[in-house]
Amino acid sequence: MNDRKPLIAGNWKMFKTCSEAIATAKQLAHLIRKNQAVDVMIAPPFIALEKVSEAIKDSHLSLGGQNLFWQSEGAYTGEISANMLTSVGCEYVIIGHSERRQYFGESDATVNRKIRAAVDHHLKPILCIGESEKERESKDTFSVLDKQMKTGLKGFSLDDLTSLIIAYEPVWAIGTGKTATADQAQEVHRFLRSMLATSYGNTLANSIRILYGGSVKPDNISELMAMADVDGALVGGASLDPETFSNIVHFEK
Numbered sequence: 039m040n041d042r043k044p045l046i047a048g049n050w051k052m053f054k055t056c057s058e059a060i061a062t063a064k065q066l067a068h069l070i071r072k073n074q075a076v077d078v079m080i081a082p083p084f085i086a087l088e089k090v091s092e093a094i095k096d097s098h099l100s101l102g103g104q105n106l107f108w109q110s111e112g113a114y115t116g117e118i119s120a121n122m123l124t125s126v127g128c129e130y131v132i133i134g135h136s137e138r139r140q141y142f143g144e145s146d147a148t149v150n151r152k153i154r155a156a157v158d159h160h161l162k163p164i165l166c167i168g169e170s171e172k173e174r175e176s177k178d179t180f181s182v183l184d185k186q187m188k189t190g191l192k193g194f195s196l197d198d199l200t201s202l203i204i205a206y207e208p209v210w211a212i213g214t215g216k217t218a219t220a221d222q223a224q225e226v227h228r229f230l231r232s233m234l235a236t237s238y239g240n241t242l243a244n245s246i247r248i249l250y251g252g253s254v255k256p257d258n259i260s261e262l263m264a265m266a267d268v269d270g271a272l273v274g275g276a277s278l279d280p281e282t283f284s285n286i287v288h289f290e291k
């Protein structure tokens with residue numbers, strides 16, 4: 039047993055207009071109203087954040103951004119800053135998602151700057167890491183994750199990282215219907231926690247939540263959550279439908 043509170047987070051990616059996001063958030067808030075044992079976060083598209091924030095203000099649903107830029111303000115067309123996210127009620131921010139790395143050129147170095155901005159603005163960063171199918175096949179999983187973690191977290195002190203959350207999302211399992219088995223997830227999560235223990239000590243390592251992401255569904259969440267080092271999930275497709283996502287939040291213990 040550990041005292042890490044599970045976190046089930048929904049990454050809505052580029053889905054839902056503002057009105058669709060409000061309706062989904064309201065339904066979800068209602069469906070999960072009795073479950074205080076799990077933290078639940080949704081990350082709608084930027085344009086819906088403010089209205090969704092109003093819609094869920096009396097619920098225990100939290101809000102997150104899907105990305106940020108590290109500058110506070112300036113001539114950075116198309117970007118959103120950490121203080122803009124907090125100003126509309128965000129508590130979390132997803133950083134370095136594999137889709138951002140793959141399609142928008144994000145690197146471990148830019149991820150590092152983004153985490154700095156999140157920490158400085160009291161946003162809880164959800165650092166996404168994960169290996170590709172090719173890297174897993176060539177047995178490079180651990181070295182890839184080691185580099186993503188070490189570069190992503192370079193220069194941070196123990197205090198900086200108290201609100202850090204890690205999401206292990208193997209790229210080959212995202213949106214493919216192929217989930218890592220619970221044992222595969224546990225093997226990686228244990229490795230990540232031991233890396234954190236080596237760099238920052240056991241107290242911090244034992245308090246950081248490590249989420250699994252990649253084709254999480256109502257029928258595989260319980261198995262994943264039964265693993266000692268799996269503290270929650272970052273859910274894509276299955277977070278878009280309130281009933282399905284609520285079934286994930288209500289996983290069987």
Ligand code: 13P
Pocket residue numbers: 049135207211212213214215251252253254272273274275276
């Ligand atoms: P899926 O749950 O659709 O596989 O997406 C996972 C993900 O990328 C969450 O950030």
